[in-house]
Amino acid sequence: MMFVSRRNSSYGSRKTLISLRDAADLAGGVHPRTIRRWVDGGLLDGFQVGPRLIKVDRDQVLALVRPLSQTGGVA
Numbered sequence: 001m002m003f004v005s006r007r008n009s010s011y012g013s014r015k016t017l018i019s020l021r022d023a024a025d026l027a028g029g030v031h032p033r034t035i036r037r038w039v040d041g042g043l044l045d046g047f048q049v050g051p052r053l054i055k056v057d058r059d060q061v062l063a064l065v066r067p068l069s070q071t072g073g074v075a
Contacts, residue, residue: 017047017055026058027065038064 020032023044027035035056039046043064046054 015047016058017049018058018061019053019055023056023058023061026061035061 018026020035023035024030024032035044036046036054038044039054039056044056044060046056049055
């Protein structure tokens, strides 16, 4: 079962919502199914914008994708 946030975007800051395919490209070419798994796992908030259409916040995707040098490298 997929977790989808139903928060009203009029509260707080405006979000730039992008498709799962665009998020996958932005995340370095992962598969859109990976983005869906990240939503299911709670790494990203999913926003239902239609009966079947799910979008994610562009800034959240960018926050997940960062160079290893910022995280201290691989342990």
